[in-house]
Each structure stands twice: as C-alpha cells, then as structure tokens.
Amino acid sequence: GQQVMQIPQYQHVQEGEDFTTYCNSSTTLSNIQWYKQRPGGHPVFLIQLVKSGEVKKQKRLTFQFGEAKKNSSLHITATQTTDVGTYFCATGTASKLTFGTGTRLQVTL
Amino acid sequence: NAGVMQNPRHLVRRRGQEARLRCSPMKGHSHVYWYRQLPEEGLKFMVYLQKENIIDESGMPKERFSAEFPKEGPSILRIQQVVRGDSAAYFCASSPTDSVNQPQHFGDGTRLSIL
Numbered sequence: 001g002q003q004v005m006q007i008p009q010y011q012h013v014q015e016g017e018d019f020t021t022y023c024n025s026s027t028t029l030s031n032i033q034w035y036k037q038r039p040g041g042h043p044v045f046l047i048q049l050v051k052s053g054e055v056k057k058q059k060r061l062t063f064q065f066g067e068a069k070k071n072s073s074l075h076i077t078a079t080q081t082t083d084v085g086t087y088f089c090a091t092g093t094a095s096k097l098t099f100g101t102g103t104r105l106q107v108t109l
Numbered sequence: 110n111a112g113v114m115q116n117p118r119h120l121v122r123r124r125g126q127e128a129r130l131r132c133s134p135m136k137g138h139s140h141v142y143w144y145r146q147l148p149e150e151g152l153k154f155m156v157y158l159q160k161e162n163i164i165d166e167s168g169m170p171k172e173r174f175s176a177e178f179p180k181e182g183p184s185i186l187r188i189q190q191v192v193r194g195d196s197a198a199y200f201c202a203s204s205p206t207d208s209v210n211q212p213q214h215f216g217d218g219t220r221l222s223i224l
Binding site for chain 1: 142144150151153157164165167168200209210211212213214215218
C-alpha cells in the first residue's frame with residue numbers, strides 16, 4: 001500500500017521562528033491533506049491539496065503540493081505557542097486515509 | 110451540530126476481557142472509519158464501514174477484532190480477549206461521502222489501557 005514519510009520527526013523552535021515539515025511519497029498522490037493533533041487530542045483537518053504545484057495559505061500557514069504530486073510541505077511563519085502539536089500529512093483513497101509519520105512541533109518562549 | 114461522538118473516553122480492561130468502543134458519526138455522515146494510534150506514532154487505518162456494511166477491513170487484525178455499523182445506533186469496534194499490545198488510542202472518523210478528496214472529522218478517541 002501507499003507509504004508517506006514525514007521529516008523531521010520532531011522539531012523544537014523558539015517562539016517567532018519559522019517551521020517546516022515535509023511529506024514524501026514514492027508514488028504519485030491524488031491528493032494530500034494536512035491534520036493537526038494537539039497533545040492528548042484528536043486530529044483536526046487543516047487543508048486539502050489536489051492540484052500539481054498548488055499553494056494554499058491560512059494566515060501564518062502555507063501549504064504546497066509538489067509539481068510531481070509526490071511531496072508536500074507545511075510552513076509556519078513566526079510560530080506561536082498555540083502551534084504546538086503534531087502535524088500529519090495524509091492521502092485519501094476511496095476507503096481510507098493513509099497518514100504520514102507526523103512531525104511533532106514544540107514551541108518555547 | 111454535534112461532532113463525532115466516541116465513548117468511553119477512557120477504558121481500562123484486564124487481559125482476557127472484552128473491550129467495546131462506540132462511535133456516533135456526525136449528523137448526515139454515513140461513512141465511518143476506525144484508526145488506531147500507538148503512543149508517539151501516526152494513525153493506522155483499521156476499517157471502513159457504511160450503514161450495515163463493512164467496505165474495507167484491510168487494516169483489521171485477523172483475530173479478536175470486529176466492527177459493525179448497524180442500521181440503528183452507533184458503530185462498534187469490539188476487541189475480544191484483549192492483550193497488552195491492544196493498549197492504544199482508537200479514533201473514529203466520519204465523512205459524508207468516501208475518502209477521496211474528502212476530509213474526515215475525528216472524534217476525541219477512546220484511550221484503551223490493558224492491565
């Protein structure tokens with residue numbers, strides 16, 4: 001089945017620094033979704049990308065889907081403590097989501 | 110609008126007992142998915158159901174695990190004769206149609222602990 005790898009596994013930044021997580025697949029993806037999971041919480045849908053080279057922004061968050069549709073990135077500008085959590089990419093087929101391994105973000109003052 | 114409702118939030122069982130996890134999808138959603146998350150890991154798909162039908166159970170262990178989504182009532186994930194390795198967070202998600210290009214809405218999960 002499809003496998004989606006994410007790097008880094010963990011990142012610790014100071015508040016105000018930028019953060020990027022990368023999602024890679026060896027196969028072409030029909031879509032990519034991003035979720036955020038707070039510690040002790042459940043995954044919350046952030047965004048979906050379906051087009052080659054697509055870029056979407058949500059305030060300080062920028063999402064990209066690669067031209068070959070094999071990779072994606074999530075960039076957070078000027079992190080805040082509220083950004084703490086694990087960020088997962090996921091790709092959907094008709095029956096399920098396949099989640100990436102996740103990047104855990106820690107933000108300190 | 111109520112979101113996806115899961116209960117119980119926390120469940121403690123002794124080895125050999127049965128665990129029943131319940132999930133009520135969002136109103137208007139007829140597609141239910143179950144995922145398992147081990148500590149410090151990502152979510153792994155278990156099973157996808159529509160009303161009265163199991164559509165994809167490729168992620169379900171072959172023994173001891175079963176799922177249903179009856180015509181009336183919540184979806185149930187049942188684990189018989191639990192073992193320590195079953196300790197995990199079990200998340201249910203729902204969507205109005207299937208997963209292609211469709212976000213899933215997750216419940217708060219059931220944290221299962223096996224003594």
